[in-house]
Each structure stands twice: as structure tokens, then as C-alpha cells.
Amino acid sequence: MTIKNTMARLENDFYLHDDVVALSRALIGKMLFTQIDGAITGGYIIETEAYRGPEDRASHAFNNRRTKRTEVMFQRGGLCYVYKCYGIHNLLNIVTNVENIPHAILIRGILPKVGKETIMKRRLFKDKIIGPGNVAKGLSIDMTFNFESLFGEKIWIEESADILQGEIFATPRIGIDYAKEDALLPWRFELR
């Protein structure tokens, strides 16, 4: 008999996989949690985007650009990469692949499941939270989450116990027109 383990975190191996695009798809339906001052909030991941380091013009780490900001992407998979966009929004990425390969997955949407009340208080959300800036706001993710491990007490990802209804669609990524031909790659995954 199978026991539903609510603490079934993804193992480190999961994040070390070489194919960040496949991983982005695999993350759909998994559960993302944060714990702030003892308050746990979390939900199903319903939208992601893959950023494939050196070869991807849309990635901050394109051409292996390694700076203070992108440094975390070069770390071993299983860390958070959080950065500020337009001065207002914090965007959460999951670092993947082995050390020195700067792959990352942007979390663009979640379906709140745990601590909905808290999430609602942080912002007026409907059932779904769409948009990377909103995801960060709903889960109270800020720049201090940069470099944070997914195996600590602050933020983590679990295997989901439920199967979500819907179908996964692959479409081009958002807001990266500057990335030329790479802007057309269908590396955005969305559960509908």
C-alpha cells in the first residue's frame, strides 16, 4: 500500500538532468512551497519556461556570461535564482544541471493549494496566479531567496499527490523579443 507522503520533496538528482526543456515540462503539476515566519504557502506549478544557458540568447547566461548576478546559475542544480525585473518584480527561477552549466527554469504560474488565506492577504488573487512577478508576490519570494537551496526550510518543491486535469501546451516564451531566433523556441509550458 502506498502512503501519500506530504514531505515527498524532489531529490537532488531531479535538478541535475541535462535537458532543461524536459525538466520544465516535468515541473508542471509539481508543488512549490515557501515558508515565511512559519507560514507555509504552496501550490501546483502550472506554467514554466526553460532557459538553456550558453546557447540561448534569451538567457542571462547566454554565451556563458558569468557575473555576480548569473553566478548562481553556474552552481549545481537545486538552487533558486531570483532577480529583480523592472525594479518592481522578483522573478523566481530554478537552477538545473550540473555545476558550470547555467540552465534555469522560470516559474510563471501556480495554482494555490496550501495557505490560500495567506496568499490572498498578500495580494488579491483568483484561483490561479499567472505571471512570474505575481508568483513571487503570492509566495513572498524576494531577493533574499537568491542562492537559496530547495532542500532547506524556506522553499522547496514536492512531488504532487494529485493528478491535475488538463493538457500541457508548449508555446514560445514571453517578453524576450531581443533573443532573435531563440524567441520562437516553444520552451514555455502551460497547463490548461
Add this chain to the structure above:
DNA sequence: GAGTAGATCGGCT
């Protein structure tokens, strides 16, 4: 509805 301005800050060149 659809289109646009404004917010506001860390990391580049």
C-alpha cells in the same frame, strides 16, 4: 476591450 504609461532598482556597458 485594447492600448499605454508609470512604477522603481540591480546589474550591466
Add this chain to the structure above:
DNA sequence: GCCGATCTACTCG
């Protein structure tokens, strides 16, 4: 000094 892997509010029809 500039601009972004964005969001909201407010305009104008």
C-alpha cells in the same frame, strides 16, 4: 545612465 524573462491602473472609445 540605461533598460529589463512585468503588472496594474487608467484612458479612450
